[in-house]
Amino acid sequence: xxxxxxxxxxxxxxxxxxxxxxxxxxxxxxxxxxxxxxxxxxxxxxxxxxxxxxxxxxxxxxxxxxxxxxxxxxxxxxxxxxxxxxxxxxxxxxxxxxxxxxxxxxxxxxxxxxxxxxxxxxxxxxxxxxxxxxxxxxxxxxxxxxxxxxxxxxxxxxxxxxxxxxxxxxxxxxxxxxxxxxxxxxxxxxxxxxxxxxxxxxxxxxxxxxxxxxxxxxxxxxxxxxxxxxxxxxxxxxxxxxxxxxxxxxxxxxxxxxxxxxxxxxxxxxxxxxxxxxxxxxxxxxxxxxxxxxxxxxxxxxxxxxxxxxxxx
Amino acid sequence: xxxxxxxxxxxxxxxxxxxxxxxxxxxxxxxxxxxxxxxxxxxxxxxxxxxxxxxxxxxxxxxxxxxxxxxxxxxxxxxxxxxxxxxxxxxxxxxxxxxxxxxxxxxxxxxxxxxxxxxxxxxxxxxxxxxxxxxxxxxxxxxxxxxxxxxxxxxxxxxxxxxxxxxxxxxxxxxxxxxxxxxxxxxxxxxxxxxxxxxxxxxxxxxxxxxxxxxxxxxxxxxxxxxxxxxxxxxxxxxxxxxxxxxxxxxxxxxxxxxxxxxxxxxxxxxxxxxxxxxxxxxxxxxxxxxxxxxxxxxxxxxxxxxxxxxxxxxxxxxxxxxxxxxxxxxxxxxxxxxxxxxxxxxxxxxxxxxxxxxxxxxxxxxxxxxxxxxxxxxxxxxxxxxxxxxxxxxxxxxxxxxxxxxxxxxxxxxxxxxxxxxxxxxxxxxxxxxxxxxxxxxxxxxxxxxxxxx
Numbered sequence: 001x002x003x004x005x006x007x008x009x010x011x012x013x014x015x016x017x018x019x020x021x022x023x024x025x026x027x028x029x030x031x032x033x034x035x036x037x038x039x040x041x042x043x044x045x046x047x048x049x050x051x052x053x054x055x056x057x058x059x060x061x062x063x064x065x066x067x068x069x070x071x072x073x074x075x076x077x078x079x080x081x082x083x084x085x086x087x088x089x090x091x092x093x094x095x096x097x098x099x100x101x102x103x104x105x106x107x108x109x110x111x112x113x114x115x116x117x118x119x120x121x122x123x124x125x126x127x128x129x130x131x132x133x134x135x136x137x138x139x140x141x142x143x144x145x146x147x148x149x150x151x152x153x154x155x156x157x158x159x160x161x162x163x164x165x166x167x168x169x170x171x172x173x174x175x176x177x178x179x180x181x182x183x184x185x186x187x188x189x190x191x192x193x194x195x196x197x198x199x200x201x202x203x204x205x206x207x208x209x210x211x212x213x214x215x216x217x218x219x220x221x222x223x224x225x226x227x228x229x230x231x232x233x234x235x236x237x238x239x240x241x242x243x244x245x246x247x248x249x250x251x252x253x254x255x256x257x258x259x260x261x262x263x264x265x266x267x268x269x270x271x272x273x274x275x276x277x278x279x280x281x282x283x284x285x286x287x288x289x290x291x292x293x294x295x296x297x298x299x300x301x302x303x304x305x306x307x308x309x310x311x312x313x
Numbered sequence: 314x315x316x317x318x319x320x321x322x323x324x325x326x327x328x329x330x331x332x333x334x335x336x337x338x339x340x341x342x343x344x345x346x347x348x349x350x351x352x353x354x355x356x357x358x359x360x361x362x363x364x365x366x367x368x369x370x371x372x373x374x375x376x377x378x379x380x381x382x383x384x385x386x387x388x389x390x391x392x393x394x395x396x397x398x399x400x401x402x403x404x405x406x407x408x409x410x411x412x413x414x415x416x417x418x419x420x421x422x423x424x425x426x427x428x429x430x431x432x433x434x435x436x437x438x439x440x441x442x443x444x445x446x447x448x449x450x451x452x453x454x455x456x457x458x459x460x461x462x463x464x465x466x467x468x469x470x471x472x473x474x475x476x477x478x479x480x481x482x483x484x485x486x487x488x489x490x491x492x493x494x495x496x497x498x499x500x501x502x503x504x505x506x507x508x509x510x511x512x513x514x515x516x517x518x519x520x521x522x523x524x525x526x527x528x529x530x531x532x533x534x535x536x537x538x539x540x541x542x543x544x545x546x547x548x549x550x551x552x553x554x555x556x557x558x559x560x561x562x563x564x565x566x567x568x569x570x571x572x573x574x575x576x577x578x579x580x581x582x583x584x585x586x587x588x589x590x591x592x593x594x595x596x597x598x599x600x601x602x603x604x605x606x607x608x609x610x611x612x613x614x615x616x617x618x619x620x621x622x623x624x625x626x627x628x629x630x631x632x633x634x635x636x637x638x639x640x641x642x643x644x645x646x647x648x649x650x651x652x653x654x655x656x657x658x659x660x661x662x663x664x665x666x667x668x669x670x671x672x673x674x675x676x677x678x679x680x681x682x683x684x685x686x687x688x689x690x691x692x693x694x695x696x697x698x699x700x701x702x703x704x705x706x707x708x709x710x711x712x713x714x715x716x717x718x719x720x721x722x723x724x725x726x727x728x729x730x731x732x733x734x735x736x737x738x739x740x741x742x743x744x745x746x747x748x749x750x751x752x753x754x755x756x757x758x759x760x761x762x763x764x765x766x767x768x
Contacts, residue, residue, distance in 0.1 A: 118378070118708075153548060155459035156445075156452040175448050176371075176441015178381045179459055182696075185550040191381060191441065194372035217370045218441030282550055 084164025093248035100298035108241030119190035136293035142223035143286035150180035171219040359723010362716040380711035385439035392432035398571020399425025400535030404528035415750040427731035486510035552634035553695035573680030580674035602668030654683025
């Protein structure tokens with residue numbers, strides 16, 4: 001226990017370095033295969049330039065940039081997207097005590113997924129469980145359930161569960177029956193009711209279920225945990241955009257989650273802060289965990305005032 | 314109808330002649346033509362609006378992420394419901410050996426066929442990507458209730474068409490042989506459709522056997538189509554849908570609306586073809602009226618299970634949903650539908666005077682209209698009560714748009730058109746089944762109907 005308490009602090013520092021050096025080398029990432037090559041160090045030649053990387057067991061190590069392979073930055077094909085990232089089981093933790101409805105997560109999500117119109121993948125709700133209980137903000141992405149009701153009812157396997165826990169939608173196969181929307185107890189799915197207004201840069205892009213764009217008329221879409229970024233070893237847009245570190249993303253197999261600033265043991269975090277899952281009683285087993293809104297970083301403010309504060313910043 | 318027992322050969326032939334004259338399809342009068350044109354206009358408007366929907370997407374409807382299933386789906390449920398009557402009138406009453414069913418079976422069966430065809434079409438209309446319908450066969454997942462629905466609906470459609478077609482063969486051949494001044498295409502149609510029928514006793518034997526087999530087969534399939542349709546809702550977590558009572562509730566409601574459909578059809582046929590009065594007698598209305606009461610009472614029983622027991626608990630979202638139905642936004646529609654579609658028909662039809670043709674017709678129309686809105690109330694309110702806040706206000710309350718209504722009405726008009734054209738070109742009351750019902754020996758029927766024997 002003692003040891004564990006010190007650990008996050010040290011890791012935190014390491015993590016920052018990692019973000020600065022490793023992530024700054026834009027577009028570079030380790031694939032599992034690439035890591036094997038790095039460790040065996042046989043095939044690639046040295047360049048002399050050193051880069052810090054995070055290994056799967058959470059340690060930072062310095063490697064030569066020549067050993068690092070550029071992963072395909074975009075576009076895993078629809079059939080490849082059906083298998084998850086090997087050895088991973090993604091989980092997200094949302095710390096409600098830190099959310100002040102800044103909506104940076106949502107804006108980043110909308111921007112990077114090129115979402116137009118009213119389709120919002122990440123919604124932030126004002127929650128109040130009962131009249132006499134305190135209100136709080138609750139960001140709600142897709143829960144990526146381990147027993148996903150949406151996947152169960154899809155007649156054509158357009159929405160599917162991967163080995164790494166992510167639930168995706170293939171909009172090249174979706175028939176637009178919207179049964180998944182009916183089945184989802186969390187109402188996280190959106191439908192493209194009309195022809196999506198595609199931005200310049202995305203209109204010509206190759207479609208991949210991992211990026212979700214270009215969107216297509218008459219198909220369902222939803223939060224995808226940014227698997228294209230995870231594949232590159234990066235964190236989802238909402239995690240990096242949040243100024244308050246509300247979102248933690250990580251691998252359950254590793255038992256580590258990080259919000260970009262601090263990396264912590266998932267199990268310890270759950271234990272210390274009484275993590276829970278949304279509507280867990282119905283047995284869908286979400287991959288998103290919440291930390292209750294206690295000892296809050298910010299007092300709760302009503303949306304109108306909050307919106308004005310957002311503008312001042 | 315108890316005149317039977319022993320009928321002499323000459324008497325029988327006379328009766329059969331009479332049936333033929335009365336029951337052969339006739340050209341429409343001015344009302345029939347106006348009716349047909351009206352339906353065609355509504356149908357074509359629906360088609361036009363659907364081409365718009367294909368181009369612009371489902372955005373032209375009132376549906377949005379909040380209420381994502383609208384009147385297309387409730388209309389689909391309505392079609393599936395009313396189509397169940399085919400199995401009830403034809404199969405159940407047939408297997409129970411109920412004699413008064415004879416003039417009603419074909420009315421019931423054509424309603425079933427028309428409705429199930431349009432059920433299949435309207436569900437494609439609701440799809441965001443109708444161009445990918447083939448994916449259901451390429452990538453179909455047996456775990457999905459939609460695939461079950463595709464399977465049972467197509468099976469039911471096939472069985473219903475056969476159950477309509479087989480007993481119709483003598484009728485078609487009869488039209489082929491006896492209708493004189495008809496255009497060539499119509500004669501050709503009869504010739505092709507009659508499949509060389511020549512009224513041999515062997516053919517009758519085969520048809521009767523086929524009808525018996527089909528009647529046995531269609532009953533479980535009929536129960537399946539509406540039960541599976543109810544599962545499209547009951548397999549979700551939403552308040553109002555998350556119910557184990559849904560299958561029985563849907564099936565009982567389906568029999569009620571189907572029976573109402575037959576009663577209304579009986580009245581209209583009798584009203585516009587005076588010669589049918591001898592076949593669709595007051596006695597038939599009386600019997601169908603009693604059946605309607607029985608079905609309405611059964612439906613009331615399942616409705617009580619569906620609404621009152623959850624209302625006793627008023628559990629969370631379910632309670633919110635029920636409050637909206639009982640006293641909230643949907644209350645006027647909810648109570649009207651319960652009263653006019655179930656309680657009033659029971660009250661009126663319990664009395665003998667209430668089961669006369671005209672009051673029966675009024676009650677039947679009430680049952681049908683209320684049944685349509687009942688399905689609206691089953692489908693739409695369940696999607697209205699999630700604590701979502703970031704959506705525009707108009708997304709929270711669903712109002713069907715004009716194109717949506719036009720397409721829905723177009724589908725209803727299309728189903729009525731199928732029935733109308735059928736009445737125009739085929740005998741809607743089966744001569745040989747009537748003759749059998751009235752005790753004319755089969756031998757005489759075959760002999761009489763066979764044109765070679767006549768000559």
